[in-house]
Structure formats: structure tokens, C-alpha cells
Amino acid sequence: MVNCYNMTSTSQPIRPTSSAELQKQIRENYVGSRRPIHIRGGGTGASAGYLQDDPSAIVLTTTGLSRVIDYPKDDMTITIEAGLTIAELTGTLVRHRQQLPIDVPVPEQATIGGVVAANISGSRRFGYGTMRDYLIGIIAVDVQGQQFSAGGRVVKNVAGYDLCKLMIGSLGTLAVISQVTLKLKPVSESTGILWATFETLDDIDVVLETLLLSSARPVALDVLNARAAQTIVTGAELKQLPTEQPVLAITVDGLSAEVDWQLESLRKELAVFMPTVCLPIVNDDQRQKLQSAITQFSQQQSAVLALKANLPPSATLDWMAYADEEGLALLSHAGNGIVKGRFPVEPTEYSRAIEILGRLRAKARQYRGNVVVDTCPHTWRQKLPMFGDPEPSWSLMRKIKQQLDPDDLLNRGMFNEFRLPALRNSDGVTS
Amino acid sequence: MVSAEKQRELIRRFRAIVGEDGILTQPEDLAVYECDGYVIEKKTPDVVLFPTERDQIVAIVQACRELEVPYIPRGAGTSLAGGCLPVGGGVVIALTRMRKILEVNLRNRYAIVEPGCVNVHLTQHLAGSGFHYAPDPSSQGACTLGGNVATNSGGPHTLKYGVTVNHVLGLEVVLPNGSVVELGGVAEDAPGYDLTGLFVGSEGTFGICTKVMVRLTRDPAACRTMLGVFENVQDATHCISGIISAGIVPAALEMMDQGIVEALEAAFQFGFPLDAGAVLLIEVDGLEAAVDSEAQHIIEICNARGAREMRWAETAAERQLLWKCRKQAFGAIGRLSSSFCTQDGVVPRTKLPEILNFISECEKRHQLRIVNVFHAGDGNIHPILLFDERDETQIQHVLAASHEILQKCLDLGGSVTGEHGIGVEKLDFMPRLFSETDLAIMSDIRKVFNPDGLCSPNKMLPTAGACGMEEIPRDHPGRRAAL
Structure with missing residues (x-):
């Protein structure tokens, strides 16, 4: 994971340990020197977008805000401070057989505030949704140091504008999240994965279409090209799993009998399409290692250039087949049209990266999709269009940013393209 | 109310946009649009329009903007909080003639x-496709998807499947400046802020939605529908807490008290036990391999928590009748009272016994009759206050009791609306729910979409969102009519 903050600021991070302290520090900056503020949780979203180089910037880390405020477990909600790590949250919840079913890479490091701000999600988004389905209340501090809230602590609530939704994925550009309330789910009794390989990605596309009306109800539909499969299997230390061909990995969960029934039903449904191999993975240890390796895929340290495509689900495999030819390792959450791609080894040169990115974006555009750059060398960030082609709605986003942070102090430059959407050449590159 | 001269100009321009067939201007016609399901406050609009396509809406919005006339979009008018009330008069843009299903794409699991x-x-x-649209408000036989978007509607099955916002992928919107913008879309995770999520539930104050792209949900393979019969409301509410705290999330978990059951039995002759203090309507769904086990677990909890009797819906027809009864409960209230006011509070699910006790005390204190039918699994209560609107004293008691109940919801850590919205009814509660800073930020956001405040004025936020809005008068209460 590239840590941009150390590269862009020379000052020592500030680390408030209470909401009052957080407000005070931000307010003092606002009434005083109005230095840009780089907000940092666990660093999991740090590479997204472009944080403007500014040695005078204040780095504000939320890891000192890590308390569980309220956990009424019988209501299946929890209110926690933004700096609590996902691992700590999971540890608290699992004691009561509850969970936040969002797959987060590096859970020991990732904070809940960061996960909200970067809208992190993984395989199980197909069955369980994303942060927008779980965040029911939020407290944040605006650029002037004023605390504000939205939503509440009950699972159903439509009072006021849903600023929770606005904060999800806002990458710290609108306010500093200090506290969140989450809706929770019970932990499933059992989980299983079916690992099926096919000759081509096209073959899997046909299977996916059939699975729409499957008798099972998968919670994850992941497709891996061979490069990604190798990385993931190596990470999971499950060398017995074949990786020479594209893989369809289907996850099901529920009661033990339900999981067994689904795996068997899926095996029969897939048999019609003659997979090269079709292996159920039900051993808890192996299954957890595999799920973890899939979740970690997009966070590999070695990736020089990592991308995320968002597409209509029906276009996912076609786009993957195209990107596969460019040499990327690719993992898709195919039921949702999300593809995570990275160049596994080659430290790509900027000119070549631009070329490939242009082609991949053009292909995604055919399907009304987009490609976002997740990770790239810091020096590329000023010139590389991180978020793809401008959309008409970006003008509204720009106005919201201006309304809430008129001096552009919070994570300045993160959504640079929203402020400068017009200056493009025909390759989609900012001029 | 707009001046006579301005109204003439408005009508001339609107006729050119929507034609003679698409405009109402006569007082007897306009009276239909003076309120929604919240009948305590009423205001007659100056004009009602029925556009049939997006570009007509653009032209209407532009005309309103040029003539500085407030306007408000309206679906079926089933809102229960005055969300469709044309505060200050102006133009009602009724969207009921734009009702086409434009596209169904099962491969990508969406419909537009x-x-x-x-x-x-x-x-x-x-039906028959293997997919459905999950949010199912009780008014689903009448309410529109545009209205659902405006209020972020819920419904019985949102306990497991989520409310409207969890099922909206994208929107096409006419903004108050007359421009058209697409928010979100079929490709999930578009970069930038989630404006779709922000727009849903904005109660018509950000613009007029002209297309809705909704996520389709796979039909459950099997379901089991049960009726738990309890001697009293307290046992039933303790049972609800027991089910949720056991980590079970049924597809639906609804409670009806004796008053509602009486009205439903009179209307539908289902065979409800008339001597029961409360019944729970519980549904679990999923795979055949799991539903019986989950249902059995629930039955055990119900029995342990004092259920007098557990019944099953034996056939699909019986299940449908049960749901018909539940969803038409509000209609059946007509058998109990000429007028009613439905409240929409939320409490943490474990606080249901407390709030039901409080409602009962309120009933006695204000000498009103209050019946209850609600989404128990979400903690979303709907006390229904019965009254005779010809009696001003009763109206005052209804308003006072409503406020006390909602305040109690706040005291218990809940909210004043779970699915009906703030509308005009609950504006006074916003400063109790939110700080000045919260409201100022919400107002800032509204200014981005609706800077001149002409689109759905005086809704959602208690203070004016723009200059001049304070001066728009509101009838309180206006002319009242029987339901």
C-alpha cells in the first residue's frame, strides 16, 4: 500500500484522542493558519485519488479515537469511534455471533472511518451489500471544527438528509468522520466455497448467466483470471487448488445443511458446463485463508498500478477478457460488475500505463462503465486522471465540496478531477 | 398564493406545455390535491399539472423559475406526513401519468x-421472472416509485431486505435550475459522492426524479408465514425482542393489537382471534433447506415468551390473505373512526415494550383511542390515533398525544420517522433531533440543488433554506375534509 501522507507533509501527525480534542484542533487550524489537513485512518484508502503535495499540510490521524461507544447487542447495532480497527470491531462482534459483513483488506490496520470514507467492499457485497447498507448514523467534524451528525442509532430512520450516504466514499474531502453507528448481521453457522475452473472467461460468462436463476443463493460470485488465481492461491497457501485456467469462486453461507445443499446443487448446475475442476472448500481453515487471500488481492504491496473497473455485471467478463490480454491480474466481483486489476510484477512506465489505461477506459465506456486508478507511483498522480471520464453529476459534487469546504483544506486534491473536469485530450488524459 | 395576473400567465404557459388535458385550475378539482394522507393541514394549490414526459417537466420547472412560483412534485399522495402539501400554494406537478416500466434487465438485475x-x-x-422489487410499503397498491424515492419508503419486508435507498441504483433528475442530470447508474461504485443515496429521502426538495433505476432481488425459494397469538401487547413486544436478540432476522415481523385485529376481522373475516391482546405476523424466507429450521426456532421463542397459540399459513392463498389484511390495515381503520392520524416513530427494538406502555398511557391521558399496527422487527411503530375531525378538542389531543409519543421515541434513543418522512408534520422535531450545525449543513446541501428554494418549499428543514421562504404562508390547519 502506498502511503501518500509521508510524502506530502513534513509535519508530525496530530492524533486526537477525543471528539472534543478533534474539534479543537481543526477549529484552531481554521481560525489560524488554515493549513490543508490530510486525514488518515489505517491507510487503506490512502492511495485513492491524488493528495496534493504540500509540506505545510497537517496530517490528522484518527487512530486515537478507538472506543466502542455503545453496543446494544440485542438491537444488533453498534456505535464506535472512527479509529477503531476492523479487526478490533470483528473481535467485539464475534463474541456475540454478530458481524459487519464487509470484506476489508488488512483488517488489523484498516479503521472503520477509513472503510466508510473509502467505501471499501469485497466479495460478499453480492449477498450482503456495501457500507451504504450498514451505516445508519454518523458524527463528523467539518473544516471549521464544528461537529455534526446525521442518521441515528436505530435501524430505520428517514429524518433529515442522508448525510451518511454522502460521507461514504467521500475520501475525507467533506469532513473528518469521528463516530459511526452500524447495523449488524448475525454470523452464519457455516460457509463454503466452490472453486471451479473453466477454459476461458467466456465459458464462465455463460455460467454466470445461468446462475441468475440458480436454486442456490450465493453471497459471492468471484471470477479470477489465471494470474490472479495464482496470486491468491499462493497467498492462501492452498497449492492443491488449480490455477492454470480462469476460476469461478462461488461462496454460500447459512445453516450447515443449507450450505451443503447449496454446494451440491451448484456442483450439479455447473456440471452442465463441464468445468475442468469443481472443488468444494468447506474446511473452515482453508476457506478462511482463501477468503482472506481474495480480500487482500487488491492491496498487494508489489502493485505499481492497480485499477478498479465498475461495469454492468453483464459486461464484466468481456472487459476482463480484454484486460487479460494487457497482462493484468484480475479479480472480479462479477455479480456486481466490479473488477480489481493490477500489474503483478512489471514496474510499468508512465507512458505505457497511460496507453493501457486509455484502452481499458475506452472499453469500459462502451458499456457505460469506468476505470478508477487505485494505486500508482506518487509521481504519476499529478498528471494521471485517477477517476476516469467526467460525468455531468460532477458539477454537483464540486458544489457540495465548495459548500462544505470552500478553502479546499480537507484532503486537498483528492478529488482533483471534480474541480478540473474539462481539461482532457482525446485519450482521456488531463492536459 | 400567486397573484391573479401571475396565475393567468402561468396557466397560459402551462397549457402550451402540457395541453388542455394536462392541467387543473378549477377549485373543485384542485381540492383533491390540498393534502396527502396527513389530513390535519391542508392547502389548495393554484394549479395542478400532469406532465407525460421529462421535457415537459423541464419546461414547467423553467417557467416556475422565471415567474418565481413554488412547485412541488407529487406521486399518489399516500405520504402520511404532509410531504405533498403545497405549502404556500403554487404548482403541483403530479407524476401519475408517467407510469411506464421502461426497461427490465434481469441479466443486470435492474429495472428502469x-x-x-x-x-x-x-x-x-x-411475476414469474424469478425476481422482484423488494421494498413493499403497505400502500404499494397505490404509491409510486417516485414517491418511494422521495420519502425513502420502507414496508414490512424491509426488515430483511432494506428500504428504498438500498434498492435504487440510479436516478434521472430534473434539477431546480431546469437541467437534467443522471445520478448513479447500472455500473455500481461510480467515482465521487453517492448523490443517488443523498437524493433518496430528500422529500422532493432536491429536484424532480424522472426515471428510477431499481435493483431487482431474487425471489426467495421458500417462505413460512406464521401468526403468533398473545394475550397482551407486552408479551408480544417481549417476544419481538427475544427473536431479534436470538440473532434471527425474519423477512418480516409485524405486530397488530386488538383494535386493529377487530377492524381487520370485520373487513376480511380471516379468522383472527378477537380476544387476543396482540398478534405477531412473522415470515421467514430463504432456501427450503433452512426455512423450517428457522421457523421452528421462532416458534420456540414465541412459546417461551408467552404465545397463546401459533398458526401457520397453510397455503399460498392463506399467506396472501394474511398479507392483504396487514397491508390494508389502514383502510380497515375506517370501520373504527371517521378520521385518523398515523404516527411513525422508531425506537431501538429492545425498547418496544416501553414505548407501547407509553402509548397506552397516552391513550388514557388524552382520552383518545389509539390502535397499533407496525413493523415490530425494525422498532418502527405506527400508533394510529382515532378522532373525529369535527371536534377541535379531539384534534388538539391528537396533536398533543402525537408529540408526546414522538418525544418519547427520541428519549428512548430513536427517531420521529422511520419511513414516512418529515414532511410538514414533523418540522418542529428537527431541532430536537439535530443540532443547529447539523441543520445548517443540511441546509447548505439543499442550496446546492435548490438554491432559490422554489422546489418543495418549507419541507424537511424547519428554517428557511433560502431567502424569502420564511414568507410563504401555510394553512394551519386549513379547510378540513372527511377522509
């Missing part, structure tokens, strides 16, 4: 509909 599409029509259209 016009805003006036009735919720249940989409469900019926999808």
Missing part, C-alpha cells in the same frame, strides 16, 4: 421505471 409507476405494478410485471 418512470416516477409515477405504481410500486405493485412493477412487482406484478416481474
Whole structure:
């Protein structure tokens, strides 16, 4: 994971340990020197977008805000401070057989505030949704140091504008999240994965279409090209799993009998399409290692250039087949049209990266999709269009940013393209 | 109220946009649009328009903007908080003629509909496809998808499947500046802020939605529908807490008290036990391999928590009748009272016994009759206060009791609305729910979309969102009519 903050600021991070302290520090900056503020949780979203180089910037880390405020477990909600790590949250919840079913890479490091701000999600988004389905209340501090809230602590609530939704994925550009309330789910009794390989990605596309009306109800539909499969299997230390061909990995969960029934039903449904191999993975240890390796895929340290495509689900495999030819390792959450791609080894040169990115974006555009750059060398960030082609709605986003942070102090430059959407050449590159 | 001269100009321009067939101007016609399901406050609009396509809406918005006339979009008018009340008069833009289902794409699990599409029509259209649209408000036979978007509607099955916002992928919107913008879309995770999520539930104050792209949900393979019969409300509410705290999330978990059961039995002759203090309507769904086990677990909890009797819906027809009873409960209230006011509070699920006790005390204190039918699994209560609107004293008691109940919801850590919205009814509660800073930020956000405040003025936020809005008068209460 590239840590941009150390590269862009020379000052020592500030680390408030209470909401009052957080407000005070931000307010003092606002009434005083109005230095840009780089907000940092666990660093999991740090590479997204472009944080403007500014040695005078204040780095504000939320890891000192890590308390569980309220956990009424019988209501299946929890209110926690933004700096609590996902691992700590999971540890608290699992004691009561509850969970936040969002797959987060590096859970020991990732904070809940960061996960909200970067809208992190993984395989199980197909069955369980994303942060927008779980965040029911939020407290944040605006650029002037004023605390504000939205939503509440009950699972159903439509009072006021849903600023929770606005904060999800806002990458710290609108306010500093200090506290969140989450809706929770019970932990499933059992989980299983079916690992099926096919000759081509096209073959899997046909299977996916059939699975729409499957008798099972998968919670994850992941497709891996061979490069990604190798990385993931190596990470999971499950060398017995074949990786020479594209893989369809289907996850099901529920009661033990339900999981067994689904795996068997899926095996029969897939048999019609003659997979090269079709292996159920039900051993808890192996299954957890595999799920973890899939979740970690997009966070590999070695990736020089990592991308995320968002597409209509029906276009996912076609786009993957195209990107596969460019040499990327690719993992898709195919039921949702999300593809995570990275160049596994080659430290790509900027000119070549631009070329490939242009082609991949053009292909995604055919399907009304987009490609976002997740990770790239810091020096590329000023010139590389991180978020793809401008959309008409970006003008509204720009106005919201201006309304809430008129001096552009919070994570300045993160959504640079929203402020400068017009200056493009025909390759989609900012001029 | 606009001046006579301005109204003439408005009508001339609107006739050119929507034609003679698409405009109402006569007082007897306009009276239909003076309120929604919240009948305590009323205001007659100056004009009602029925556009049939997006570009007409653009032209209407531009005309309103040029003539500085307030306007408000309206679906079926089933809102229960005055969300459709044309505060200060002006133009009602009724979207009920834009009701087409434009596209169904099962491969990508979405449908695109016009805003006036009735919720249940989409469900019926999808029957047999293996997919459905999950949010199912009780008013789904009448309410529109555009209205659902405006209020972020819920419904019984949102306990497991989520409310409207969890099922909206994208929107086409006419902004108050007359421009058209697409928010979100079929490709999930578009970069930038989630404006779709922000727009849903904005109660018509950000613009007019002209297309809704909704996520379709796979039909459950099996379901089991049960009726738990309890001697009293307290046992039933303790049972609800027991089910949720056992980590079970049923597809639906609804409670009806004796008053509602009486009205339903009179209307539908289902065979409800008339001597029961409360019944729970519980549904679990999922795979055949799991539903019986989950249902059995629930039955054990119900029995342990004092259920007098557990019944099953033996056939699909019986299940449908049960749901018909539940969803038409508000209609059946007519058998109990000429007028009623439905409240929409939320409490943490474990606080249901407390709030039900409080409602009972309120009933006695204000000498009112209050019956209850609600989404128990979500902690979303709907006390229904019965009254005779010819009696001003009763109205005052209804208003006072409503406020006390909602305040108690706040005291218990809940909210004043779970699915009906703030509308005009609950504006006074916003400063109790939110700080000045919260409200100022919400107002800032509204200014981005609706800077001149002409689109759905005096809704959602208690203070004016723009200059001049304070001066728009509101009838309180206006002319009242029987339901």
C-alpha cells in the first residue's frame, strides 16, 4: 500500500484522542493558519485519488479515537469511534455471533472511518451489500471544527438528509468522520466455497448467466483470471487448488445443511458446463485463508498500478477478457460488475500505463462503465486522471465540496478531477 | 398564493406545455390535491399539472423559475406526513401519468421505471421472472416509485431486505435550475459522492426524479408465514425482542393489537382471534433447506415468551390473505373512526415494550383511542390515533398525544420517522433531533440543488433554506375534509 501522507507533509501527525480534542484542533487550524489537513485512518484508502503535495499540510490521524461507544447487542447495532480497527470491531462482534459483513483488506490496520470514507467492499457485497447498507448514523467534524451528525442509532430512520450516504466514499474531502453507528448481521453457522475452473472467461460468462436463476443463493460470485488465481492461491497457501485456467469462486453461507445443499446443487448446475475442476472448500481453515487471500488481492504491496473497473455485471467478463490480454491480474466481483486489476510484477512506465489505461477506459465506456486508478507511483498522480471520464453529476459534487469546504483544506486534491473536469485530450488524459 | 395576473400567465404557459388535458385550475378539482394522507393541514394549490414526459417537466420547472412560483412534485399522495402539501400554494406537478416500466434487465438485475409507476405494478410485471422489487410499503397498491424515492419508503419486508435507498441504483433528475442530470447508474461504485443515496429521502426538495433505476432481488425459494397469538401487547413486544436478540432476522415481523385485529376481522373475516391482546405476523424466507429450521426456532421463542397459540399459513392463498389484511390495515381503520392520524416513530427494538406502555398511557391521558399496527422487527411503530375531525378538542389531543409519543421515541434513543418522512408534520422535531450545525449543513446541501428554494418549499428543514421562504404562508390547519 502506498502511503501518500509521508510524502506530502513534513509535519508530525496530530492524533486526537477525543471528539472534543478533534474539534479543537481543526477549529484552531481554521481560525489560524488554515493549513490543508490530510486525514488518515489505517491507510487503506490512502492511495485513492491524488493528495496534493504540500509540506505545510497537517496530517490528522484518527487512530486515537478507538472506543466502542455503545453496543446494544440485542438491537444488533453498534456505535464506535472512527479509529477503531476492523479487526478490533470483528473481535467485539464475534463474541456475540454478530458481524459487519464487509470484506476489508488488512483488517488489523484498516479503521472503520477509513472503510466508510473509502467505501471499501469485497466479495460478499453480492449477498450482503456495501457500507451504504450498514451505516445508519454518523458524527463528523467539518473544516471549521464544528461537529455534526446525521442518521441515528436505530435501524430505520428517514429524518433529515442522508448525510451518511454522502460521507461514504467521500475520501475525507467533506469532513473528518469521528463516530459511526452500524447495523449488524448475525454470523452464519457455516460457509463454503466452490472453486471451479473453466477454459476461458467466456465459458464462465455463460455460467454466470445461468446462475441468475440458480436454486442456490450465493453471497459471492468471484471470477479470477489465471494470474490472479495464482496470486491468491499462493497467498492462501492452498497449492492443491488449480490455477492454470480462469476460476469461478462461488461462496454460500447459512445453516450447515443449507450450505451443503447449496454446494451440491451448484456442483450439479455447473456440471452442465463441464468445468475442468469443481472443488468444494468447506474446511473452515482453508476457506478462511482463501477468503482472506481474495480480500487482500487488491492491496498487494508489489502493485505499481492497480485499477478498479465498475461495469454492468453483464459486461464484466468481456472487459476482463480484454484486460487479460494487457497482462493484468484480475479479480472480479462479477455479480456486481466490479473488477480489481493490477500489474503483478512489471514496474510499468508512465507512458505505457497511460496507453493501457486509455484502452481499458475506452472499453469500459462502451458499456457505460469506468476505470478508477487505485494505486500508482506518487509521481504519476499529478498528471494521471485517477477517476476516469467526467460525468455531468460532477458539477454537483464540486458544489457540495465548495459548500462544505470552500478553502479546499480537507484532503486537498483528492478529488482533483471534480474541480478540473474539462481539461482532457482525446485519450482521456488531463492536459 | 400567486397573484391573479401571475396565475393567468402561468396557466397560459402551462397549457402550451402540457395541453388542455394536462392541467387543473378549477377549485373543485384542485381540492383533491390540498393534502396527502396527513389530513390535519391542508392547502389548495393554484394549479395542478400532469406532465407525460421529462421535457415537459423541464419546461414547467423553467417557467416556475422565471415567474418565481413554488412547485412541488407529487406521486399518489399516500405520504402520511404532509410531504405533498403545497405549502404556500403554487404548482403541483403530479407524476401519475408517467407510469411506464421502461426497461427490465434481469441479466443486470435492474429495472428502469418512470416516477409515477405504481410500486405493485412493477412487482406484478416481474411475476414469474424469478425476481422482484423488494421494498413493499403497505400502500404499494397505490404509491409510486417516485414517491418511494422521495420519502425513502420502507414496508414490512424491509426488515430483511432494506428500504428504498438500498434498492435504487440510479436516478434521472430534473434539477431546480431546469437541467437534467443522471445520478448513479447500472455500473455500481461510480467515482465521487453517492448523490443517488443523498437524493433518496430528500422529500422532493432536491429536484424532480424522472426515471428510477431499481435493483431487482431474487425471489426467495421458500417462505413460512406464521401468526403468533398473545394475550397482551407486552408479551408480544417481549417476544419481538427475544427473536431479534436470538440473532434471527425474519423477512418480516409485524405486530397488530386488538383494535386493529377487530377492524381487520370485520373487513376480511380471516379468522383472527378477537380476544387476543396482540398478534405477531412473522415470515421467514430463504432456501427450503433452512426455512423450517428457522421457523421452528421462532416458534420456540414465541412459546417461551408467552404465545397463546401459533398458526401457520397453510397455503399460498392463506399467506396472501394474511398479507392483504396487514397491508390494508389502514383502510380497515375506517370501520373504527371517521378520521385518523398515523404516527411513525422508531425506537431501538429492545425498547418496544416501553414505548407501547407509553402509548397506552397516552391513550388514557388524552382520552383518545389509539390502535397499533407496525413493523415490530425494525422498532418502527405506527400508533394510529382515532378522532373525529369535527371536534377541535379531539384534534388538539391528537396533536398533543402525537408529540408526546414522538418525544418519547427520541428519549428512548430513536427517531420521529422511520419511513414516512418529515414532511410538514414533523418540522418542529428537527431541532430536537439535530443540532443547529447539523441543520445548517443540511441546509447548505439543499442550496446546492435548490438554491432559490422554489422546489418543495418549507419541507424537511424547519428554517428557511433560502431567502424569502420564511414568507410563504401555510394553512394551519386549513379547510378540513372527511377522509
